[in-house]
Amino acid sequence: MATPLALRLSERLEKTWEEPPGLGTWLDSVDHKKIGKHYIYTAFLFFTAGGIEALIMRAQLARPNERLLNPEAYNQLFSMHGITMIFFFVTPMLFGFGNYFVPLMIGARDMAFPRLNAFGYWIFLFAGIFMYSSFLIGRAPDDGWFNYVPIAGARFTPGLNIDYYTLGLAFLGISTTVGSVNFIVTIFKLRAPGMSIARLPLYVWAILATSFAVVFALPSLTIANVMLELDRRAGFNFFEVAKGGDVVLWQHLFWIFGHPDVYIIFLPAVGIVSTIIPAFTRRRIIGYVWLALATMATAIIGFGVWVHHMFAVGLPNLSMAFFSAASMLITIPSGVQIFAWIATIISGRPVFKTPMLFIMGFVFVFVMGGVTGVMFASVPFDQQITDSYFVVAHFHYVLFGGAVFPIFAAIHYWAPKMSGRMLHEGWGKVSFWLIFLGFNLTFFPMHIAGLLGMPRRIYTYHGGLGWDVWNLLSTIGGFVLAAGLLVVVLNFLWSLRAGAPAGSDPWGAPDLEWATSSPPPHYNFLEIPTVRSNTPLWDQPELREMGRRVHDLQRTMAEGHVTIGTTVVDAEPEAILPMPESTFVPVVTAIGVTGIFVGFLTLIYPVIVIGGAIAIGGLQAWVRPKEIVG
């Protein structure tokens, strides 16, 4: 039972932090937990869209000479499938979990910039709608997710397809960038007192590494898209060979972003793995420092390997040798991580509940993808096999294995914290096995089809080339996989109505998010704790009763709408930071920005002017200095 003091203070905090109900809570919320959930739900909708695109393609490829789709429709589907999964599903999904759980895991009451957080979500949503509106006029991007010139230039793709791509991704980039800056500053400045850099949960390390990678990698994609758009619309010549431009420049710029992006996708997933394994093996993670270092090393080395996507372009041998070596080098931190996880599992007492099953699935699938990845680091092998289905198999093992399995582990692990209800364990296991078997049945045969010479991105093929049976297996696997995903959705919806109550800590996990109730109150923690361990809940018994008893009255800060700011390395308190109240300013500003991009797409200039005016008005309302009191 809570003490009377704790009750009184929690009432007061609730009054300070709650947001007025109604439509407003959705549009004007700046609560990181609501925004995190919005990110997760929206990303799941895009996952569904991308999945449906994949199933349509698998139906087309089930038999030779199928006529379900024409070539142009197929081109649009595979392009949008890649764009959706990479840009509109995986990253926003992982940002959603980050939004919800980073402040909870570091013992803060919100993100460092709550309004910027809301703004980032709205930009993500509007950019997604912008990109998908291309289907309405039948002109979705159709040159693949890496959109090489010259085919993506105005001469070969004169329609709006590629303008949707260039503007849509530049638009989305705003969201990813502000989200990453927000994560970095939150992690630098808002950690609970005592959570020095050596006690940062590994998930938070991973989000930090990812955010740095975004800050330094994303500009390359944005600049490339701006250049391409200028070429297409304004007659610039960056990629125009006849006027001195160079088409390989696009490939460099794209992959200078694109390969770090693989780690932008993979690292937060790694953080999830390092979070779940200790909870389900009942022991501390082995090699905490090594894992943290490997996370940062991966993010950094990831900037030096982009040319391995271009081994077949005809670059000088010396540069290919360098990038081949770098590509092999980057397997070292990945290997360190894998061995640390395996050692933790072996030396612990693993409990194979659903989240842990998905983690085991991740280890298996990701190692498979890693093995084929090392093969691609070798130039002669790559030149033989590039642009075949072997590549498709490889990157689905890496991305589905490396990101989607951890995401589903996270859904089963963290949904009880978000909803207060447990998912059904039996159906969880069913969904895991369907997804695991369906995944392998879909993508393993693609290795073989690829080695037998089947090129990627063909809309159909002739019979009798030895590809038929492998394609049929892949298609069957795709539908089994989809069934497994459907079970997860149904299980989740069921849990919201009928799941067993989760309590504050259903898994006996070590991190701070389990110290507060499920779902957490608006203010997250009744008092901001002092952290003295990197597994705080296992080492500090007082944290278990944090919502019920007040240990340090000054840490409740119930008088204001504030959180504690601490120093970057040692997390010593240095400030009381006021937090903004809920506001419509972020959504209005995001609408203005949307206007600007719609204007550039349609070339209706008044729309740009109106959008710009709204955006500037929103910014002004946002940053206007307050009158100085006293």
Next chain:
Amino acid sequence: MSSIEAPRGRALACTEPALIRGPAGLHRGKAPGWWGMVFLIATEAMFFTILLTSYWYLRFRHGPVWPPDGIAKPELFLVSVMTPILLVSSAPMHWAELGIKKGRIWQLRLGLALTFALGGTFLGLQAVEYLTKVKEFTPTTDVYGSLFFAITGFHGFHVFVGLLMNLWLQYYAGKRRFDAEHFLPVEVVTMYWHFVDAVWVFIFATIYLSPHLWP
């Protein structure tokens, strides 16, 4: 390494009464907004890095004659006037920031005005330069034209935004919204302005000087 014991007294010393009872927003270290600007500038610096890298890439892929198509090497006189003007404009901005941190609103306003005059002159001279350049080549002429106008134009846009923020600060300085304890907007705009000046050094070296060094 699993559990690192902290000096306990230090970790708890946090709940210093002065800190907790002080006015909300009181700071010893840098505010989150300051850090936010640092990383915004980091990503902006990457924009310029990528643009300049593209310039070098395209320049060396292009062959021996650069600029191509009979375009003359960039004229250095005007830019030799523009460059010091822009670089010097950082000084009054810095002085303005120092002033408001001591509560001198007049120093802030005067510094902002001087910076605005210098930055505005730079932008005006850039416009003059553009008027002569477009008679010789435009972005559509060839890849050199595209690079020249895209890179200098992107930078000029940053100067323009910096000038708008300068006016914005001037307006609120007039309304006394800043003092010795409330100066974060001044601090971050100053940081941005220094960045815009510093990046010009690299643009100047790449676009204007390098064609004279490599024939």
